[in-house]
Amino acid sequence: MRPTVHDIAAAAGVSLATVDRVLNQRPGVRHVTREKVESAIRELGYVRDVAAANLAKGRTYPLVFILPASDNTFMHELNAEIRQAILRSPAERTDIRTIEVPAFDPAALVAVLEGLSREKPCGIAMVATDAPEVRAVVDRLVHAGFPIVTLVSDLTGSLRHHYAGVDNIAAGRTAARLLGRFLGPRKGKIAVLAGSMLVRDHRERLEGFTSVMAEEFPDLAILPVLEGRDDPEIAHMLIAEALGNADIVGVYSLGAGNRGLIRALKEKAVDRTLTVIAHELTAHTRAALIDNTIDAILNQNAGHEVRSAIRVLKAKADGLAVIEAQERIRLDIFLKDNLP
Structure with a gap:
């Protein structure tokens, strides 16, 4: 049976409120008391269910998708999948918006990313233009604590957290x-x-x-x-x-x-x-x-890529591990004989 916060409180001889303050890294707990609680957590093997905790607190994840403004059908479909994700927002506790930038324009992409650094969203997913100035601003944002996922086109050599796209x-x-x-x-x-x-x-x-x-x-x-x-x-x-x-x-x-x-x-x-x-x-x-x-x-499945980006950004915002096998994007080959 998995240990609970009640077990931690009993083992450490403290109140539930004290355990909560330690788990959420809030002030107001003496050093010796904090050490007792942390020792009890280690001994009991307690693993916090961050997703459940966030659900209980009603946490919402503000996420931003940056897409190229382009008159091509695939980008239209990617936009449509993001709109579907927005419709799912109440159930998934997300607050998603999209920003369009001129296609193949590194300076425009850098300007948007720098603007987002002041807004502090929980995560950013972007179709990357591969340029040194884009890598530099992405690395600055990652160092500042922003989870970033590249979508469709990667930014290899940057510190981005994940790539949602095919090989x-x-x-x-x-x-x-x-x-x-x-x-x-x-x-x-x-x-x-x-x-x-x-x-x-x-x-x-x-x-x-x-x-x-x-x-x-x-x-x-x-x-x-x-x-x-x-x-x-x-x-x-x-x-x-x-x-x-x-x-x-x-x-x-x-x-x-x-x-x-x-x-x-x-x-x-x-x-x-x-x-x-x-x-x-x-x-x-x-x-x-x-x-x-x-x-x-x-x-490549645009819907899978959008859903993957959202899962990864939420996990990174919570400090949780990403299940790599779940996020692998498959390359499909279609002839006229096997169309879905």
């Missing part, structure tokens, strides 16, 4: 293997569409992709990366222009902007001579899978 190097390697296998003995060039090399998830996907292509599919040459800034119009323009190269046999879209990609493919590649791998299952990419415009989609 992007593995995602890029998976895309390369799928593309190479689908193309078989064909030779030619591969067009790669990214959002921006300023974000780590895009860089890591490219790293994994180029590694496998070089090792196992040397007859497929990767063209210089097209940076569409996750904007459907820019992506359409870049891909439409690239498809004028008759040697292109495959396309890897490692970011967003897939609406523009799909439009360009439909305009040019009606004979389906191209093999296309893209990321994120949305209404647009689902339809493109079904009509054979895209061959495979690599997907």
Whole structure:
């Protein structure tokens, strides 16, 4: 049977009020008395249920999500999942708000983070732009006691507490293997569409992709990366222009902007001579899978990422351990045959 605060009070010979003051590190307890209580806690093996204590006190966790202001469907879906979390706030005792910053803009992200340092939320989840100035302000906030989780795109080398997202190097390697296998003995060039090399998830996907292509599919040459800034119009323009190269046999879209990609493919590649791998299952990419415009989609579950970020931030705010296996984000591979 688990020891209780009553057992601690009896063992230490003090009142319940004194035990409560010691557990909550409040003043008003003599040093010798505090040592008695702490000794009783150790001897009894008492482990405090922080979540239950917070529930009893009616504690609410103010959390902030920082997202890029971007006209891409995946970010819209991430926003929708956060809105669902806001609807669950009364049950989960959270107070969640979102802040949008211009996409791929380190200075804007730094300004928001510095502003939040004065507001003191219980935790911050952010889609990171990987830049030295962003890492510096994140490290300052962590040193100041702010729990921080990166979402979708990581900030490796910083002191952030957790990353809620897929293994992007593995995602890029998976895309390369799928593309190479689908193309078989064909030779030619591969067009790669990214959002921006300023974000780590895009860089890591490219790293994994180029590694496998070089090792196992040397007859497929990767063209210089097209940076569409996750904007459907820019992506359409870049891909439409690239498809004028008759040697292109495959396309890897490692970011967003897939609406523009799909439009360009439909305009040019009606004979389906191209093999296309893209990321994120949305209404647009689902339809493109079904009509054979895209061959495979690599997907991350936005809802799982949001729920994971909330769990981790609450745990860090309470000083509790994170269950790593529960927070691992799975990479899904969808063809038209296994769509959920």
